[in-house]
Amino acid sequence: MELNKLTIQEAAEGLRKKKFSSVEITRACLDRIKKCNSEINAFITVCEESALREAQRADALIAAGKATPLTGVPFAVKDAICTRGVRSTAAARILDNYIPAFDATVVGRIRAQGGVLLGKNNCDAFGHGASNENSMYGPVHNPHDLERVSGGSSGGSAAAVADSMCVYAIGEDTGGSIRQPASFCGIVGLRPSYGRNSRYGIMPMASSLDTVGPMTKTVHDAALLMETMAGRDPLDATTVADPVPAYTKELKKSAKKIIIGIPKEYFELDGIDPEVKKITEDKIKQLEKAGCKVKEVSLPYTKYATAVYYILVPSEDSSNLGRLDGVRYGVRAPADNLFDLYAQSREQGFPEEVKRRILIGTYALSAGYYDAYYKKAQQVRTLIKKDFDKIFEQVDALITPATPTPAFKIGEKSQDPLAMYLADVTAIPASLSGLPAFSVPAGKTKTGLPVGVQIIGGRMNESMVMKVGEKILQL
Numbered sequence: 450m451e452l453n454k455l456t457i458q459e460a461a462e463g464l465r466k467k468k469f470s471s472v473e474i475t476r477a478c479l480d481r482i483k484k485c486n487s488e489i490n491a492f493i494t495v496c497e498e499s500a501l502r503e504a505q506r507a508d509a510l511i512a513a514g515k516a517t518p519l520t521g522v523p524f525a526v527k528d529a530i531c532t533r534g535v536r537s538t539a540a541a542r543i544l545d546n547y548i549p550a551f552d553a554t555v556v557g558r559i560r561a562q563g564g565v566l567l568g569k570n571n572c573d574a575f576g577h578g579a580s581n582e583n584s585m586y587g588p589v590h591n592p593h594d595l596e597r598v599s600g601g602s603s604g605g606s607a608a609a610v611a612d613s614m615c616v617y618a619i620g621e622d623t624g625g626s627i628r629q630p631a632s633f634c635g636i637v638g639l640r641p642s643y644g645r646n647s648r649y650g651i652m653p654m655a656s657s658l659d660t661v662g663p664m665t666k667t668v669h670d671a672a673l674l675m676e677t678m679a680g681r682d683p684l685d686a687t688t689v690a691d692p693v694p695a696y697t698k699e700l701k702k703s704a705k706k707i708i709i710g711i712p713k714e715y716f717e718l719d720g721i722d723p724e725v726k727k728i729t730e731d732k733i734k735q736l737e738k739a740g741c742k743v744k745e746v747s748l749p750y751t752k753y754a755t756a757v758y759y760i761l762v763p764s765e766d767s768s769n770l771g772r773l774d775g776v777r778y779g780v781r782a783p784a785d786n787l788f789d790l791y792a793q794s795r796e797q798g799f800p801e802e803v804k805r806r807i808l809i810g811t812y813a814l815s816a817g818y819y820d821a822y823y824k825k826a827q828q829v830r831t832l833i834k835k836d837f838d839k840i841f842e843q844v845d846a847l848i849t850p851a852t853p854t855p856a857f858k859i860g861e862k863s864q865d866p867l868a869m870y871l872a873d874v875t876a877i878p879a880s881l882s883g884l885p886a887f888s889v890p891a892g893k894t895k896t897g898l899p900v901g902v903q904i905i906g907g908r909m910n911e912s913m914v915m916k917v918g919e920k921i922l923q924l
């Protein structure tokens with residue numbers, strides 16, 4: 450048995466029944482990382498020694514009968530998420546030497562249950578990108594075709610799960626960064642509702658859109674992780690106090706007749722790949738045959754979502770990234786005066802895309818342009834959200850392609866920021882509206898590249914998107 454290939458559910462059962470130890474699964478993952486990371490580049494940091502120590506501790510907990518389903522199961526975390534005692538660079542040189550003194554709340558909750566941290570996943574720097582080519586530690590290669598991107602920004606996490614270098618990973622999604630790489634690499638990725646999971650310790654990109662969620666091999670594993678990750682956190686005032694649903698139980702409950710909405714705008718996008726469209730439409734037909742009610746709906750403001758996103762996100766970015774100036778922490782460039790110190794630290798520490806966002810955001814927020822850009826974008830954001838509110842009075846979930854195309858070639862879009870931004874078109878509307886959205890594998894192209902479908906749910910209704918996701922996987 451290849452232990453690194455197990456799901457959380459299988460690993461937990463094997464550990465409980467003493468078929469193998471946590472040290473053995475951890476070693477299996479570390480061996481896989483050693484074998485494949487040099488070509489895939491999914492990890493920036495691997496913490497072999499501490500992982501094996503944590504695995505030993507987990508084995509002791511299991512022997513003492515104190516295990517939960519996450520105890521002793523090895524996982525990886527996107528490098529833009531803080532991990533106590535483990536270097537967290539966000540894939541930018543400005544944080545090359547940063548070792549957080551604390552865990553992000555979601556990571557702390559998993560570690561408190563005896564989860565074994567294997568290391569930190571490569572990503573686009575501070576989450577900026579859709580291909581993982583904006584990492585200052587090199588691009589991630591898609592395990593299904595090494596010449597192609599893994600998606601972004603949580604591309605290292607998706608590749609690590611797809612290649613079984615870890616049992617599961619924790620990613621971050623502002624405008625698709627969990628769902629798009631999940632789709633490109635053929636795994637399951639959940640963006641929870643805004644406010645469901647604490648953002649404390651997630652390096653902020655756009656605080657009003659950032660979320661953190663599970664990237665797994667199965668829907669059940671995503672549900673299981675959400676039970677630990679989710680819920681109110683006094684350290685993040687935007688987390689909601691609602692009780693956390695028993696997601697795994699909800700998954701098993703047979704659903705009443707589910708009404709699925711098909712937003713026509715997502716199928717009429719310029720540049721949508723015919724194979725992606727066909728795979729998505731086939732799944733919808735099969736769902737209908739399996740008893741779901743399917744109806745076409747319209748979200749007319751969707752067409753403005755990408756433009757709105759690329760004003761609001763850089764605006765929040767320009768403010769959030771201001772803290773990284775070479776003075777307080779992170780890498781400091783040598784300089785003769787204060788101005789050069791800021792300028793050189795930021796010049797050397799950020800990749801081009803991050804600088805581009807800071808410049809766009811600073812411009813959009815500046816006096817004279819604020820009303821024309823930032824304020825206008827916020828107004829349209831409200832309209833986009835209202836579109837969804839209206840639709841969720843009539844349907845339980847929406848189904849769309851997860852991405853307009855399958856994984857593209859490394860280098861294909863990296864010189865054309867606008868083409869790269871358009872890769873987010875299917876992911877962004879749910880992000881702007883704070884809704885849960887889920888990407889599950891739906892098939893493969895003729896050349897063998899994975900294709901995902903996206904399920905968008907009403908606010909705080911992760912249970913529904915996971916239920917529909919599970920149905921799709923069973924078709």
Ligand code: GLN
Nearest residue numbers: 576578622623624625626
């Ligand atoms: N591609 C999106 C962007 O570059 C995704 C960001 C994210 O979700 N972190 O903004």
